[in-house]
Amino acid sequence: MxxxxxxxxxxxxxxxxxxxxxxxxxxxxxxxxxxxxxxxxxNELGIKAAGTPTASQEAQPAEIQLRIDADGTVSFNDRVIGSPIDDSLAALRSRLKEAIDLFGEKQPVVIIPQSTVKHERVIEVLNACAAANVKNLTFGGGS
Amino acid sequence: MAKRLQRASETVFAPEDPExxxxxxxxVLLVILLFFVSITSAETIKARPQSLRVLELPVAKDSKKKETSAGEVVINAGWEDGSGMLEVAEVSTSKFADPDRMRQFLRDAVKADPSLRALIRADRKVEYGFINQIMLVCTQEGISNITFAVVDKERQG
Missing domain, CATH: 1.20.5 (Single alpha-helices involved in coiled-coils or other helix-helix interfaces)
Incomplete structure (x- = not known):
């Protein structure tokens, strides 16, 4: 040197x-x-816990339900959109983005994981929601 | 005369040896060194679990950088031998499996700061059922703002 x-x-x-x-x-x-x-x-990913009262009583668009099966399969309103090996969940991202572009940040999204789903998979779905700029996000009861 | 002038100008404007x-x-090196030292050591000191094994946080590339640690309660959740384990430094220095044990602490904390939020630092292997119990306790005690700790990339080595 x-x-x-x-x-x-x-x-x-x-x-x-x-x-x-x-x-x-x-x-x-x-x-x-x-x-x-x-x-x-x-870093962090945030949600608003279910049961939080909302201030406005305006009509909201129909909620999007994202179910996560025990094996990691993700369904968008009961239609499979992500296989267990699909980590990036690109299809889910684009569907969510379309919905957000259409209805804005009011669009409610509910994640409903089964109780045995690993936290890692839930975070992958949350991450897809964050990428699509979903703001009105909450968890539904596990089954 | 012209020759003499030319020689003089060559003497005056001759390029010096660049030293x-x-x-x-x-x-410059010191400034660069200071920059790298500061960004390496500026990592926020987290409430690391004391009795839980090292938590392996899940990766989320689209997560937000944490802005502040003020007004939050950190709940560490691990997964050991097929069941969930919790640790909240303020509640107990040892791990416990029942999320109800942090109920009183959360109630008092919310009384002191109604805008309190919960940061759940859960291992990637923890099952959702356990996380759900934690969130339920938080919600019942008045904490609706819940965030999950993640990392921006896979840890190497």
Missing amino acids: AGGGGGGGEEGDYGFQIAPMVDIMFVLILFFMTAAMMKVSE | FQIAPMVD
Whole structure:
């Protein structure tokens, strides 16, 4: 890396060694850059719990029910839209996006997972809802 | 005369040997170093579970960055030997399986701060039935704003 140089003078006067300092700084920068790239940050996905009273009494569009079966199959109003191995749930995202574009943020979406569904799968569905900008989101009773 | 003028101008405007400036480089390096040190160490310190095994949070790439930790109660939920385990640092330092045990604490906390929200840090293997029980207790005690902790990418190694 940085070249050597410096060293003691004739009278034994050792000057400030800039080259090794630059070397060390490069190593430190590399270390922190790698650490910054590998950092996993904790985020959040929010919902409004069921039973929360709503202020407005306006007519709302019909709710979308997203059922999650025990094996991870996702249904959109009783029509299968995501297989258990479908992690990205692209079809669900686009259907939700269409609904949100049509009815806006008022569109209610209810997630109804079976009680044995893994939290990971529920979060994948919640994530699809977040991607489609669903705001009126809640959970229905598990079966 | 012209020759002499030309020689003089060459002397004045001759390009100098570009010297490698080490001082500005060190300055820049220090700034970069400070930047990376700060972003690496600025990670929020979470209420890590004490008695639960390390929680493996689910991945959600479209999740929002957390804005504030103020006014929230953190509920850690793990899955051990086929059943759910809870830990709320303020309630007990040990794990417990019954979400009803945090009811009194939540009631008092909501009294103190009616806009309290619950952050559920649940392991990816926890079954929804258990999460549902936690949410039910939260709702019954007046917490309707519930958020789930997730990570933005899979942890390496």
